[in-house]
Amino acid sequence: MDGYIDVPVAPKAQDARRTEAIKLYGLDAFEGMRRAGGLTARCLDGVSDLVRDGTALAQINAFVLEFAAAHDATPATLGYKGYRYACCTSVNHVVCHGFPNEKKLRDGDIVNVDITLIHDGWYGDSSRMYVVGKPKRAAERLIQIAHEAMMQGIRAVRPGARLGDIGHAIQTYAHSERCSVVREFCGHGIGQVFHDSPDILNFGRAGTGPELREGMIFTVEPMINLGRAEVRMLADDWTAVTRDKSLSAQFEHSVGVTSDGFEIFTLSPTGDHMPGIELKTVPA
Numbered sequence: 001m002d003g004y005i006d007v008p009v010a011p012k013a014q015d016a017r018r019t020e021a022i023k024l025y026g027l028d029a030f031e032g033m034r035r036a037g038g039l040t041a042r043c044l045d046g047v048s049d050l051v052r053d054g055t056a057l058a059q060i061n062a063f064v065l066e067f068a069a070a071h072d073a074t075p076a077t078l079g080y081k082g083y084r085y086a087c088c089t090s091v092n093h094v095v096c097h098g099f100p101n102e103k104k105l106r107d108g109d110i111v112n113v114d115i116t117l118i119h120d121g122w123y124g125d126s127s128r129m130y131v132v133g134k135p136k137r138a139a140e141r142l143i144q145i146a147h148e149a150m151m152q153g154i155r156a157v158r159p160g161a162r163l164g165d166i167g168h169a170i171q172t173y174a175h176s177e178r179c180s181v182v183r184e185f186c187g188h189g190i191g192q193v194f195h196d197s198p199d200i201l202n203f204g205r206a207g208t209g210p211e212l213r214e215g216m217i218f219t220v221e222p223m224i225n226l227g228r229a230e231v232r233m234l235a236d237d238w239t240a241v242t243r244d245k246s247l248s249a250q251f252e253h254s255v256g257v258t259s260d261g262f263e264i265f266t267l268s269p270t271g272d273h274m275p276g277i278e279l280k281t282v283p284a
Contacts, residue, residue, distance in 0.1 A: 003210060007191075018196050024215035025191060029122075030256055030263065033191065033217060036073075036124030037254050037265025040117045043067045044128050045272050047115075051130040053107045057089045060113060061100035068117055076116035076123055076194050083238065088114040088127075095182055095223050095231050095240040095248045107133035110143060112250045121192050125219050126266035127252040128273070138226060139247055145177045146224040146249035147273070153202070153220045154255055157262035161212045167204030170222045180229035182248070184240065187219040190254055214259050221252030 005021040007029065046067060050060055064086040068075050075086035083097075090098035090112040091105070098112075105111060114127035129143045153170040166187075174181050187200030198210060202222040227246025234241060242248050254265045267273070 004213060006215070018193050020197055022189065022198050022210060022213075022216060023191060023196065024213055025217055025256070026215065029191060029215075029217065032120060032122035033124065033254060033256060033265045036117060036119040036122035037126065038124070038269065039071055039073055039119050040115050040124035040126050040254075041266045041268050043115055043117060044113065044126060045268055045270050047113050047128075048130065048272060051105065051111065051132055053105060053132055055105045055132075056102050057091075057098075057100040057105070057111075058102050060089055061085050061087055064115055071117075071119070073117040073119045076118050076125070077114075080194065086115075088112075090114070090239075090248070090250070092247055093242045093245045095225070095242060096185055096250060097238045097240060099236070099239065105132045108136060108139075110135060110139050110247065110249065114250075114252065116194065123190050123192065123194055123254075124266055125190055125194075125252065125254050127221065127250055128268075129249050129251060139249075141177075142179065142224065142226045142247050142249045145174060145179050146222065147251050149174045149179075149181075149202075149222045149224055150220055150251040150253065153222060154253060154262060154264065157212060157220075157255060157257055159212055159214050159257060159259065162207055163198060163200065163209030163212065164204035165206050165209075165212075166220060167201040168206040170220075171203040174222070174224050180225045180227065182223035182225060182229055182231055182240075184231055185221075185223055187221045187252070189216070189218045191217050212257050214257050216257040217254065219252055219254050221250060223248060223250040 089100040109132040116125040156165040189196030230243040
């Protein structure tokens, strides 16, 4: 047993479960992930119209519920371990898992919206940063760095690479831009299970960890802080915030390992990858 398991034909959704072995999926799984990931990306596109001064976070949650119902999908977070909402909305210094409650967005805020839709048994998991009005330069820079950190990690994905290469690429880039990487949370295997093996750390040493193989499916989702990396949990046991109250930003894609590289399942169909911010990339 080498820690991997082939899944050439997708199991029934009710039979899917987390295992310690890393699943290697076939072509049908990639097609299922394209459909689920594409649906989540379209939902995130729709969120753009809601992000404005005075919008209550609960309105975003309501939109996700309505979108899911209209497209024969289910929000994966709804009822997950007691979580009561269809998405997560993390504003300014909230790192992740913020509640989409009656709090209203204000001009200058930045917000991460994290959505996972289950469609035909497959989980499409993705998040994006949005800005309310015109962001301050520091916030704009942080968002650009967070997006590029994710992309640096994704560009490290190819058969024969190691899991540590992903985290190393993310960490190296973020630190080069004088930002910090949150260590308490990470990416994860995905498919017909919300959180599966392996864990995808956002830091690490190149050339270490399990080998990447064709058919692996997982998320890459670094959380980048403008200040220090330390976080603390609020009393609700869900919401994580930066300990020094500095701004935090995150992007997330669901990714599959192909024969010669990677496929991103959750790209925006309209190219709205970084709503309200100019997309800047760094050569690979």
